Amino acid sequence: GAGVSQSPSNKVTEKGKDVELRCDPISGHTALYWYRQSLGQGLEFLIYFQGNSAPDKSGLPSDRFSAERTGGSVSTLTIQRTQQEDSAVYLCASSLAGVRETQYFGPGTRLLVL
Amino acid sequence: SQQGEEDPQALSIQEGENATMNCSYKTSINNLQWYRQNSGRGLVHLILIRSNEREKHSGRLRVTLDTSKKSSSLLITASRAADTASYFCATDNRQGAQKLVFGQGTRLTINP
Numbered sequence: 001g002a003g004v005s006q007s008p009s010n011k012v013t014e015k016g017k018d019v020e021l022r023c024d025p026i027s028g029h030t031a032l033y034w035y036r037q038s039l040g041q042g043l044e045f046l047i048y049f050q051g052n053s054a055p056d057k058s059g060l061p062s063d064r065f066s067a068e069r070t071g072g073s074v075s076t077l078t079i080q081r082t083q084q085e086d087s088a089v090y091l092c093a094s095s096l097a098g099v100r101e102t103q104y105f106g107p108g109t110r111l112l113v114l
Numbered sequence: 115s116q117q118g119e120e121d122p123q124a125l126s127i128q129e130g131e132n133a134t135m136n137c138s139y140k141t142s143i144n145n146l147q148w149y150r151q152n153s154g155r156g157l158v159h160l161i162l163i164r165s166n167e168r169e170k171h172s173g174r175l176r177v178t179l180d181t182s183k184k185s186s187s188l189l190i191t192a193s194r195a196a197d198t199a200s201y202f203c204a205t206d207n208r209q210g211a212q213k214l215v216f217g218q219g220t221r222l223t224i225n226p
Contacts, residue, residue: 004156033213033214035216041218042202042216042217042218042219043157043202043204043216045213045214045215045216048213056213058213059213089155091156091157093157099206099213099214100144100145100206102147102159102162103147103157103159103204103214104159105149105156105157105158106156107155107156108155108156
């Protein structure tokens with residue numbers, strides 16, 4: 001079966017513009033995660049969706065960041081009024097049930113804010 | 115503060131040698147996972163060890179967990195050039211939010 005997919009693979013934008021990043025999790029996975037990874041760094045947790053529960057947004061760095069998960073499947077991470085410090089690789093992962101299970105990662109979206 | 119901390123930050127060895135990476139964490143956990151990342155892209159799950167387990171094997175990988183010291187090690191035996199990658203440990207917090215916290219990673223280079 002297909003793995004986690006993300007689009008676009010790369011995104012270059014100008015400071016102040018809004019961007020939308022998309023994640024298609026593995027079919028049947030109820031949990032979905034977004035992470036951010038700056039160059040040479042570890043993963044920074046952003047947000048976690050689990051089924052129909054309210055998402056855990058505790059990792060979102062500012063109110064410019066938001067995410068949705070429609071129909072319990074596809075998720076969109078939106079960054080408004082992008083800043084240069086938003087430049088990073090944004091990784092999406094899904095798991096069958098929750099944080100205690102293996103997470104399957106997408107290839108990531110590399111965002112560059114000029 | 116960071117839950118998982120890998121040590122060393124970078125490791126360079128000759129092909130055929132064994133590579134050992136360590137991870138320390140701060141809180142009580144349900145499980146600890148090791149992931150591999152090539153070229154700054156998506157991570158691949160390697161192995162999951164639960165808090166009531168002390169050692170686990172998968173092919174050339176051996177993971178140990180010492181909950182009394184809040185530490186884990188990943189051993190790769192008979193290393194190959196293709197093992198060159200970054201390796202991350204990730205932990206959950208038994209009493210905290212439902213999320214994994216990743217360390218900064220160990221950059222492993224296998225020299226042919």
